[in-house]
Amino acid sequence: MASRFLIIGxxxxxxxxxxxxxxxxxLCSYIILHFMGYRLRSTDFILKHLILANSLVLLSKGVPHTMAVFGWKHIRSDFGSKLLFFLHRVGRGESISSIFLLSVFQAITISPWKSRWAALKVRAPKYVVPSIFLCWILQMLVNVIFPMYINSKMSDRNNTSNKDFGYCSTILTDQKSRKTRHALSAALLLFPDVLCLGLTLWVGCSMVLILYRHKQQVQHIGRTDASSRSSPVSRATKSILLLESTFVSFYILSSICQDLLALFDPPSRFLVDITIIIAACFPTVSPFLLISHNSSVHRLYFA
Structure with a gap:
């Protein structure tokens, strides 16, 4: 048992x-490229906020849960537990929103001038900054209700039962209110995420279709210069598609684990740990995917 906790920790x-x-x-690479005078794409601003959201998820969940696994001092104050849970929820939601915005703006960028996206190609860069800040505000408003049901494991409140989540626990009372609370929280948790996920998949399929049609046109024309001009945009699109597919895969696994956590009362410690590990996979992997597929950042690292 101790060895299992050590491995998970x-x-x-x-x-x-x-x-x-x-x-x-x-993030430092983007800052250096900015001061070196490189012209960054409008989607790079969204990527910076995705990096910030990923860091928020790792710091608010990974650090305190590592402390809990190794048996270090738990967070004694309810405020600290509520704040960490709130930051995790906001960071996770912002990751979903950033992936969605990346897909939308990249789909607008690569769309032909004769398509229905053409009217947005010129105006889209102006809406990048307002869109990303609007997502932060919406995530804070949506998730502000959940810390009310979180308290520290060291809290002296006399609850009838608690659901343990490592460094914090949820406040549960009688069975009737518990079912109602689970139903309301599940609806609030799932609806924005499922909506963003569905729209992201739809936009991703649209980008694949646009790339396929462009490839067919280039092969039909038989011009190598057209292919060389479009290659940077195609590489950026494929990078975003790879990031999107990676996110969707880990998100589905994380959602399954979250549903199991809500289903079992109380959940096993192993299920809690596996949920934390899967939830941290995308924030851990995504920066290395971006580094390997971003030509400007790649050149900077080799330099």
Missing amino acids: MIISTQTVVGILGNFSL
């Missing part, structure tokens, strides 16, 4: 350290 701590270093190095 090592996995979570390694994920947290590697993920934070990867996101921090990628």
